[in-house]
Amino acid sequence: MIVVLVLIVLILLILIINLRVIPQGYTFIVERLGRYHSTWGAGLHFKVPFIDRIAKRISLKEQVLDFPPQPVITKDNIVLQLDSVVYCKIFDPKLYTYGVENPLAGLQNLAATTLRNIAGEMELDQLLTSRDKINQQLEAILDDATDAWGIKVTRVELKNINPPQEIVEVMSKQMRAERERRQTVLEAQAHQEAVVSRAEGDKQAKILAAQAERDAQIALAEGRARSISLIYEAEARGLEALKQADVSEAVLRLKGIEALKNVADGRATKIYMPSDITNVVSTLGLAAESLGIGDATPVDHTPKPVKQPEPDPCIDEETSEEGKKAAEYTGAVNADLENRW
8 A cells, every 4th residue: 555655656746847837938849769859838848757858948038149359350451359249039949959059159150250251341441430231231141141040130239349559549630630620621611601791791781882872862863853843933933923914114124123233242253234224224214203213303413513622721822833733623624514514
């Protein structure tokens, strides 16, 4: 009875030991009698005791492989240190188990050699500015090569590019020179734009000033023309009014004398007298007498005798020759005036 119980306990213990619970994201490769039997996924599985063997436990999660820096030589013979990061996952556990002895080591060596080949076809400047291109080429080559291993390369990134120290110093000087050149170019462009803007401003200012002067001259000319037109219109209306008033000849002659008065105001250097001035004056005199204008006192046309100069008490007229000559001259003048009248 005890033996039966012991056997039962052993059988239960063996069954329990051969039960396997596989978590999500993992898979087991099972061999039976040394040969591949099946691939267990997530869940509960029973292994036949002493016949089946779990050959390998594989994670189906995406893995990140950070490979150490690798020395590469560029096309222009510069030695660099490049390290890459490879993202991959296992899509076929059987191929991963039986395709290659050490899949991750093989992937690392393959990434290093491929990176050397790609970098050897580029110069340093091209290599520094072509990260995306290198990543795409490296990913395509690694993914195609690892299909036989059951590995899917999802992404490849260049982590660091480490050139030699002397190259770094040269690049630093080149960068400084390039920045100084850009600064000089920008300053020259700014100066050019400032000069052009200033010239444009002066041009616009001169154009506006010329336009303002032109408008002012036009306005002044229009004002003068309007003023002259108004003056002529006023004169025409005055002449029309005189014509309608039927002014007499005497009034017109009087206006003519007033015009002569204005001409001979003492500031003119030349005086123009009409040829019929005598007729005008006589006509105005008759008109004045008939209209009762001015002084009506008749004019005395009798010549007045020349007043004899009073004798100087200090000079004897009878004895002085000069006194005699003066008396004779006075008498002659009085006689001549009497004869004329």
